[in-house]
Amino acid sequence: MSSYISSSNNRFYVAAESAYGVASAIQGRHRISAVRLKARQEQVQADRRDKTGSRSYAGAPPGSRKQTTFGLNTYMTAWNDPSQEPGHGPLITAAMGGAVQIFNGGSVASETNTQIAFAAPHGLSVGQAVAIGGEIRFVASVMNASAVNVNAPFTGTVVPGSVASATATYRLANDLPSATIFDYWTPGTSVQRMLAGTAVDHFSIKVNGDFHEFEFSGAAADLIDSATFAGGQAGLEQFPGEPDPAGFDYTIIPGHLGQVWLGSVASQFFTLTSAEIRVDNDIDLRNREFGSLTPRGIVAGVRKVTSSFSVFAQDDIETKALYEAARQISPIGVMLQLGQQPGQLFGLYLKSVVPEIPEFDDSESRLQWTFKDCRAQGVSDDEIIVAFA
Secondary structure (H helix, E strand, O other): OOOOOOOOOEEEEEEEOOOOOOOOOOOHHHEEOEEEEEEEEEEOOOOOOOOOOOOOOOOOOOOOOEEEEEEEEEEOEOOOOOOOOOOOHHHHHHHHEOOOEEEOOEEEEEEEOOEEEEOOOOOOOOOOEEEEOOEEEEEEEEEEOOEEEEOOOOOOOOOOOOEEEOEEEEOEOOOOOOEEEEEEEOOOOOOOEEEEEEEEEEEEEEEOOOEOEEEEEEEEOEEEEOOOOOOOHHHOOOOOOOOOOOOOOOOEOEOOOEEEEEEOOOEEOOOEEEEEEEEEOOOEEOOOOOOOOOOOOEEOOOOEEEEEEEEEOOOOHHHHHHHHHHHOOOOEEEEEEEOOOOOOOEEEEEEEEEOOOOEEEOOOOOOEEEEEEEEEOOOOOOOOEEEEO
16 A cells, blocks of 8 residues: 655765766765755746637647756765765766865875975875864965975874875866766655756855755756656666665764864964855756757856855954955955864865955844855866865
8 A cells, every 4th residue: 555755765866977968877875965855847838829719828839848957955974985986076076067186195294384294295286185183174385295285284283193084175177067866765666766967056065054064956957757767868778776775874964063264374263153155157058959858068157156154253363354354355265174073074275265344243142243255266267175084
C-alpha cells in the first residue's frame, strides 16, 4: 500500500560535466549534505494572436521551449579524504570557474610571523591555501621553492616539524563549467530527478548561523525525472540509479566556529556577529537559438563579488580603521575561516574590498556597525579565492 513520502528520505549528489548538459556518472563520494532543493521548470508560452472564434485559450504547440531554474541550500561538511575532491567541489567550480588545486601538504621547517618555510619544495602558487593546526591561510607571495608568505599569521604554535595538511583551492575563471545535480528519494519507486546543465548564477556563504551554509542558485538545461525519462536525455540511455551512499560523513560544522581577519594590515576580529559573501555571475544561457529546444551553453557576464558583515562597535584602533577605510574609499583585505578542526575547515579570501560606510544599528543594547554590499576588486579573475582543508 502506497503512503506519503517523508521529506527527510532525500539524498543529493553533484558531479561535474565534461560537456554542457551531458550528465556525468556519479559515485558515492559525490554526495553532499543539502537542506533544500527548489527546482522549477515551466513552458515558455508565447501569446497567440490567431482568431479562434472564441475567447478560450487554445494551448501552446508541442515542442515549446522550457525554462529551468533551481536553488540549493547545503551545509558545509567534513572533508575526510584528501585524495578526492570535496563533495561541494563541482558546485563551487561551477560558481567560480577554476578547477580545483590540490596541495598535498608538507612538513614545516620554520615559521616567522607570516613566513612559512617547508622542509621540501612546496609547489604552491600565489592564492593557494595552507592549513596548519586547525587554521587556514592563503599564499600572498612565493619567496622561493620552499618558502611562502601568507596573508595573516597563524595564531597557534607552529614549530619545526609541524604538519601542513592537504588543501583544495578554488579560483575564479573567465568561463563557467556546468554540473549535474541528482535528487534521489526513498522509496526507490518514487519519482527521482536530476538537473542537467546546471549553471550557478549566485553563490553565497553565510557565517555565524546555526551551521555554516552554502547557497547556490541559477538555471539548468533540463529537469529530468525517472517517470518520464526518454533515451537520449542528458546523453543517457537510462535514468541513472543511485550509487551506494555507504561511508558518507554526516558531520556538519557549527556556524559560530572560525576566525575573521580584516583590514589593510590583517587584524583578527572577535566581534563579528554576521557575514555573507556573495558571487553573482550575471549568466545568460544560450536558450534563444534557432533549432534547439534546450540551452546550448553558458555565457557569463560581468562578475560581482560582495561582502556584507556586522561587527560590534569598539573604540580600538582596528575597528576605527574599518570606518576610516570606508570614508576614504580605501581597500581592505577580508579573510574568513569557517571551522577550527583539520578536515573541517573552509576559508575564503578577498584581497581587495572597498568597504561601504557602515550603518549604525542601535536597536539592541550594544551598538553594531553593518557594512553592506562591499564590492571586491580584482585584476584578473582574483576577487575571491576559497579553499577546503
